[in-house]
Amino acid sequence: MLIQGRVWVFGDNIDTDLMMPHIAFEKPRSEQAKWVFRTNRPGWVDMVRKGDILVAGNNFGLGSSRPAALLFRQLGIDAIVADSVNGLFYRNCINFGLPAFNCPLVSKSFGEGDIAEIDPHAGTILNVTTGLSLKTGILPEMLLQIIAAGGLIELLTQDGYLEPSSNYIEVNNEPC
């Protein structure tokens, strides 16, 4: 499995409030992704294309547990590679089925619009545009399986562990 795509470059300490601003909480799921990076990079969501890759600096995704990784998937982002990925955001990426990689210096090795090619099994990222290759570290098998399944929600749903919460809309149906 190779992941190839056009790169967007973001800086250090991009937090989850920038990724998924509070206003998105109030919107239906299908509209939440419109608000991604509205504060730090207005208009970006209109330029991003399916198959694009995010490259970022240190501590990408610091902050809360909100499901920002899911919004990147909805926007068509295929992978995230950062100098360092915040621990909780890393968990959220993997568990929502979005490959994420720690790769020191990656943010200095890509320009916006460069083409990246990631080999998750070899643990490398190649800048196809410049020919530069970097090590990303290899994703453990346990996490690759979660990503391959499309995330934990898909895995749990397949196994019958989850049902739509709309099944619970009937209230006040218990006897008095």
Add this chain to the structure above:
Amino acid sequence: MGMTMAEKVLARTSGRDIVRRGDILECAVDQVVQVDLSFALMDKVPTRVKSPDNVSVIFDHAVPAPSVKDAEGMSIARQYARKFGLNLYDVGRGGICHQVIMEKAIGLPGTLLACGDSHTCAAGALNCVARGLGDAEILHAACKGTAWYIVYPTVLFELEGKWGDLVSGKDVLFYIADKYGDFVNHNLEFNGGAITEMRLDDRHTLATMCAEVSAEFVMFPADDMLVSYLRSRTDRKFDPVSSDPDADFESVHKIHVAEIEPYVALPHSVPHNTMPIRKLGKTRINQALIGGCSNGKLSDLAIAATILKGNRVAPTVRMIVTPASQEVYQESIRLGYVNTLIEAGALITPPTCGACFGHHMGVLGKGERCISSSPRNFKGRMGSPESEVFLASSASVAASALKGYIVDPREV
């Protein structure tokens, strides 16, 4: 080579004798805590719950419901909790999850706790191995009773010496953030004589705030103070963990706590963005907020009441006080703190995460500035992207509310 506190618990819960840095483990979690917001954001609920006695559902982020979406999320959560017989802390029954985890002794020494809020490292003050999980994996933990963890390197802080006046757990974290920055993909451990001298509330604040330097697990020792607190609140047995003398610490830092003074974090982030509050120039504020998971404790309302007793909040400032739990709220009424704060002109809200994440109960408009003892200050977090949040201890917030600008509480 020995193991750290967190490593021992990760080894036990993954069925191994020993774990090492870089290992990735599937662990059986001892307790699962789900919060209201997760039900409003996700459109799936479990059909099976592995261990209902060990699952709590705590309403805190949007209490009482400020929107139809929140109300419906909580309605789903209530029905789900009743269906499986989970421990439900409904509106008016609990408070902010991290405070409830402490008060109700949900997080116990030597156990592994999973909660769907990023400040879950708070429970490290209870010698409980805990970190925030995301919305997908918290469902997994509820359904199947497990979660995956990576064994990260651990940094040890040894705190020694005598505490200065009006120095709180908040100031300790800001001192560390000033000197060391962040700890992405690292666990932290605190120890030393000055930790033993710290009140449980301050340890809990310090543990909570470690989320702001991106720490993973944050562990404190189980000393007599902690054990007797928990014994007074639960009959459940627990087995504290301590680090081996030859544990694998990546680095050890000694902190002389006499060097720590009241600090402030400047807007939009915490690492390398804090300074002694006395060095900040005269900075006017519109709002002063005491509360949140980090600082809505009895000791926070106590110090605010002490500072504000017989005084009035500056006319240009609105002061909001959000107790972290119903227990804190009720005890603050009994002890007269609430009355003192109301007489000073403060507004008391029900326990909720509320304003801290810009949801309700005190959001900011364009151009407004708040000093807050809540935990987080990202750009736009408390409302308008063009507002500013300074963070400080509750003593500093109360003193600033009195003056109308940010001030060192030792000067009031």
